[in-house]
Amino acid sequence: MDQSAEKILAKGNEAIAMAAIDSNCLLYFGYPITPQNDIPEYLSKHLPPLGGEFIQAESEIASINLLLGASATGKRAMTSSSSPGISLMQEGISYMAGSELPAVIVNISRSGPGLGGISPSQGDYFQATRGGGHGDYRVIVLAPSTVQEMYELTCLAFDLADKYRNPAMILGDALLGQMKEPLIRKKPPALPLPPKDWALTGAKGRKPNRIKSLYLQEGELTEHNWKLYQKYERMKKEEIRFECVGCEEADLVMVAFGSMARVAKRVIELAREEGMRVGLFRPITLFPYPEKPLYELSRRVKRFLTVELNTGQMVEDVKLSVGREAEVYFFGKPPGALPTPEEVFEEVKKSMR
Amino acid sequence: MFITIFGGKMELVFKRPESLIDVPFHFCPGCHHGIAHRLVAEAIDYFKIREKTIGVASVGCSVFMYDYFDIDVLEAPHGRASAVASGVKRALKDRIVFTYQGDGDLGAIGIAEGIHTANRGEPITLIFANNGIYGMTGGQMAPTTLLGQKTTTSPYGRDFTYDGYPIRMAEMMATLEGSAFVARVAVNNPTNLMKAKKAVRKAFQMQIEGIGFSFVEFLLACPTNWGLSPLEANRRVEEEMIPYFPLGIFKERKMADYL
Numbered sequence: 001m002d003q004s005a006e007k008i009l010a011k012g013n014e015a016i017a018m019a020a021i022d023s024n025c026l027l028y029f030g031y032p033i034t035p036q037n038d039i040p041e042y043l044s045k046h047l048p049p050l051g052g053e054f055i056q057a058e059s060e061i062a063s064i065n066l067l068l069g070a071s072a073t074g075k076r077a078m079t080s081s082s083s084p085g086i087s088l089m090q091e092g093i094s095y096m097a098g099s100e101l102p103a104v105i106v107n108i109s110r111s112g113p114g115l116g117g118i119s120p121s122q123g124d125y126f127q128a129t130r131g132g133g134h135g136d137y138r139v140i141v142l143a144p145s146t147v148q149e150m151y152e153l154t155c156l157a158f159d160l161a162d163k164y165r166n167p168a169m170i171l172g173d174a175l176l177g178q179m180k181e182p183l184i185r186k187k188p189p190a191l192p193l194p195p196k197d198w199a200l201t202g203a204k205g206r207k208p209n210r211i212k213s214l215y216l217q218e219g220e221l222t223e224h225n226w227k228l229y230q231k232y233e234r235m236k237k238e239e240i241r242f243e244c245v246g247c248e249e250a251d252l253v254m255v256a257f258g259s260m261a262r263v264a265k266r267v268i269e270l271a272r273e274e275g276m277r278v279g280l281f282r283p284i285t286l287f288p289y290p291e292k293p294l295y296e297l298s299r300r301v302k303r304f305l306t307v308e309l310n311t312g313q314m315v316e317d318v319k320l321s322v323g324r325e326a327e328v329y330f331f332g333k334p335p336g337a338l339p340t341p342e343e344v345f346e347e348v349k350k351s352m353r
Numbered sequence: 354m355f356i357t358i359f360g361g362k363m364e365l366v367f368k369r370p371e372s373l374i375d376v377p378f379h380f381c382p383g384c385h386h387g388i389a390h391r392l393v394a395e396a397i398d399y400f401k402i403r404e405k406t407i408g409v410a411s412v413g414c415s416v417f418m419y420d421y422f423d424i425d426v427l428e429a430p431h432g433r434a435s436a437v438a439s440g441v442k443r444a445l446k447d448r449i450v451f452t453y454q455g456d457g458d459l460g461a462i463g464i465a466e467g468i469h470t471a472n473r474g475e476p477i478t479l480i481f482a483n484n485g486i487y488g489m490t491g492g493q494m495a496p497t498t499l500l501g502q503k504t505t506t507s508p509y510g511r512d513f514t515y516d517g518y519p520i521r522m523a524e525m526m527a528t529l530e531g532s533a534f535v536a537r538v539a540v541n542n543p544t545n546l547m548k549a550k551k552a553v554r555k556a557f558q559m560q561i562e563g564i565g566f567s568f569v570e571f572l573l574a575c576p577t578n579w580g581l582s583p584l585e586a587n588r589r590v591e592e593e594m595i596p597y598f599p600l601g602i603f604k605e606r607k608m609a610d611y612l
Contacts, residue, residue, distance in 0.1 A: 027444055053443040057436070058469040065433035065466065069409070069440025072427045077444070095430045200425040200441065202448050204404035210419040212410075212428035 010183040012150040012176040013038035016080065016106055017046070019154035022187045025076035025104070026052030029066035031059055031085060034118045035174040036108035039080040060085035064092030064105075071096065071103040072211050074199025076158055080106035082174075083124050084115065086132075093167055094133030097228070098213030100198075102161035104154065105139070106170045108177035111335030120173035120259055121335035125313035128171050129287045136225055138232045140168040140239070141286040143257040147181035152188050153284070159191040160239060164231055165198070171286060173309070175259040175338065232288070241284035242293055250279030252303040252352055255294070255318050257283050259338065260307050266341035267348060278348055286314070291321040298322035305351045307344055308332045327351075370394035372403045374423050383583020385573035386414055386482060388540045390421055392550050393453065393480060396557045397424070406449040409438040411463075413455035414488040432463025435470035438477045449560055451478040457487050460496035460520050467522075471566045474531035478556045478567045481522055484575040485594065492578035496520045499597055504578070519597060523570040527603035533565030535604040539572040541590040545600065552602065564608055572598055 010018070017039045020028065028043045040056065047054045053070075057063040063079045070077035081089060086107045096103060107128065111121035128141045140160050142153040150172060157168040200209050215221035243261075246268050247253055256264040261282040271278035281297060281304075283290050298304070302325055306315040315330045322328060331347040333339050354365040369375060372394040378387040397403050403424055410418040412431035419426035429437040434452040442450045459467045459481050467479065486504055487493040494507040497519045501510040511519075527535040534556055538549035549571065556567035572594045576586035 027440075029440065055439070055443065055473070058465055061433065062436040062466050062469060065430065065436035066440035066443070068429070068433075069427065069437035069442075070444040071440075072437075073407075073441055073444040075444045077440070091430055092433070099428065200407050200427055201445060202405035202407060203423070203425050208419075208423055209425045210428075211426075212419065214416060214428060 005184055005186045007182050007184050009180050010147055011038050011178060011180050012144075012147045012172060013108060013178070014042050015147045015151040015183050016154045016170065017042035018185055019151045020078045020104070021046060021050065022185070023076060023155050023158040025078050025158060026050055027070045027075055027077035028052070029055045029057050029063045029070070029077070029079050030081065031057050031063050033082045033085045035110060035177050036080050036082050036106065038177070039106065039108070060088035061092065064089035067103050067105075068092055068096050068099070068101060071101045072099075072200045074196035074201065078104040078106065080108065082108050082110045083112050083121070086124065086127070090127075090133035093139060094131070094135050094137060095213055096167045097131070097137035097139065098135060099211050100165040101211065102165050102167065104157045104161055104168050104170065106154070107172065109171065109173045117335060118174060119335050120175040120309060120338065122173065122258060122260065122309040122313065123335060124171065125286065125308070125310065128169055129289065129317070137228055138287050140164065140166060140235060141171050142168065143171050143284060143286050144176060145258050145261045145282065147176070147179065147183050150176060151183055151185065155187050159193060162193045162196070163191055164235060166231065171258065173259055236288040239285055239288055240290045240293065242290040243282040243284060244297075245280040245282070246277070247279035247281060247297055247301065249277050250301055251277045252305060252348060253279040253281050253297060253301045254305045254307050254344075254348070255281045255283070255314070256307040257286060257314065260309050263338060263341055263344055264307055267344045270341055270345045271348060276348070276352065289317050289321065291317070294318065294321040295323060298326040302326050303329070303351055305329045305331060305348055307347075309335060309338060370398045372397040372423050374421055376420065378421065379417060380414065381577040383574060383576035383586055385484070385540050385571070388546065389480065389482060389571045389573060390418070392540070392553045393451070394422065395550065396553045399554060400557055400561060402449045402557070402561070405447070406451070407441050407445070409434045409441065409450065409452040411452060411454040411458040413458055415453050415455055415482060416489075418453055432458050432461070433466055434458065434463065435477070435479055436466040439470050439473070439475045442475055442477050449557065451480060451557070453480045453482065455488070456481070456483045456485065456495045456497040460522055468525070468529065471526050471529045471568065472531040474533070474565045476560050476563055476565055478560050478569070480553070481568065481570040482573050483522070483570055483598065484573040485519070486575050486578045488575050488578055497522070499593060521598060523568065523603050526568045531566055532568060532604055533606040534559045534567040536568070536602045537570040537572065537598060537600050539590055539595060539600055541572070541574065541587045548600070555605070562608065564606055570598075572600075
């Protein structure tokens with residue numbers, strides 16, 4: 001485990017795998033799927049010498065259930081996949097949310113629907129932020145936009161999962177997973193975490209622990225769902241993360257996450273060159289969504305342009321967040337190629353008219 | 354152990370296993386699940402592993418395992434118990450991990466997870482409850498439902514041209530290089546029951562000694578959904594189930610087999 005502050009060159013996917021190891025996650029289960037294979041490849045090599053476990057499962061369904069079992073022992077565990085595989089995992093994610101089991105699930109998303117393609121896409125936004133499986137639950141969703149963030153947010157995801165006893169997801173995409181950037185492999189300070197007295201370790205010197213999501217007695221399930229709700233509300237109070245670039249003076253603020261936020265950052269420069277004041281609001285937590293900061297911003301800024309690599313998903317959250325007087329425009333592109341900064345800038349100009 | 358009854362000292366020859374909680378089972382009259390539960394609990398007691406055993410419950414009548422076993426229990430999604438148990442075992446290699454899965458759970462929705470768990474040779478114990486029917490959902494056809502057997506979704510009797518054949522899980526498990534111990538047992542009479550007890554004990558022993566994946570298939574009666582009295586259901590196990598699902602030990606590896 002290299003904790004020095006040395007700068008290395010790493011792929012986004014590798015950064016996630018390194019973060020898992022540095023977060024003391026020595027249990028990984030997964031099934032191959034492009035474009036995230038660097039994660040299982042890295043961990044299959046590096047976990048066994050550390051005494052960890054790597055299983056290439058027979059399916060993503062098995063992967064998520066191996067994860068469920070490992071996480072029930074209180075140990076840190078991770079799986080990763082890409083969109084179609086994440087769809088297969090939704091049953092298990094729902095059970096983990098219902099059973100209050102912490103673990104990290106990485107979605108290096110590709111394009112859909114169906115088999116779609118292997119190009120980057122943000123088409124899984126709804127699935128990630130609305131729970132994704134059956135039942136009334138949420139998953140903590142973190143959206144990195146650099147290789148450095150792939151590393152740091154993965155470390156954070158383990159802490160948040162443990163803090164809330166809830167699955168946490170990294171939502172990246174093919175671009176972020178495959179590109180190489182400088183990485184400072186230094187683990188951010190850990191959050192204070194509650195003890196895992198719920199873990200299944202064998203009922204030695206204590207009453208047996210049970211981990212389940214079935215509640216059949218009258219009122220039990222209602223109470224359980226309220227408890228989960230309270231947890232999600234607490235996340236909204238304590239875990240909002242976002243980045244604002246040039247929002248202070250902006251006449252228009254773009255809202256974008258992940259790889260699209262990278263494009264948007266270049267748009268700010270293009271706009272500046274033409275004397276226009278354009279900012280970027282970048283949600284880092286997609287759940288909990290930074291509703292309040294966005295609302296606060298909308299008291300001053302009246303024009304927002306949501307930029308996504310899909311035909312319009314996060315824009316719904318932007319509309320729900322901003323005040324009534326703010327206008328929300330949308331520019332999206334279905335998967336294939338990322339829009340160029342120039343293309344987005346044209347949309348900015350249209351929205352400014 | 355001796356107990357005092359009516360002022361006289363008597364040897365205690367039969368009692369509730371320590372690993373079973375002192376509550377009545379919810380199972381229907383004549384159902385064999387309770388007996389299979391008891392045999393598992395007896396094995397846990399025998400090896401004194403109650404404090405290091407983790408059970409994985411599946412979906413079906415057996416889901417309430419945590420109400421009966423005085424051990425740590427994890428509830429798995431339908432069909433996924435053996436994957437879940439593998440996850441537990443990989444995280445805690447020195448603990449004893451077992452699943453208790455019905456025929457829908459293992460033979461239908463979870464057949465991939467079951468086979469790959471065996472094939473990886475995960476040193477866990479899989480207790481498979483085969484009663485040839487979906488009990489909890491009200492008597493639908495299972496992958497192990499016998500040909501001609503009427504269920505709520507095979508009202509004319511199971512016909513292989515429409516529904517395929519009953520799956521013999523034990524035989525299938527035995528073909529896998531990863532499995533170490535595979536047996537099929539029944540509890541319909543004292544002789545079979547004693548053999549079942551021995552098989553369950555052996556299965557746990559295989560895990561304790563690290564020999565590998567162990568599998569015990571129980572042929573269980575489901576009088577309610579078979580529409581039979583408990584006695585008739587017991588007879589049906591003998592006359593209809595055992596001829597198609599033969600009892601016995603299909604595989605028994607020794608540590609030396611791996612060298």
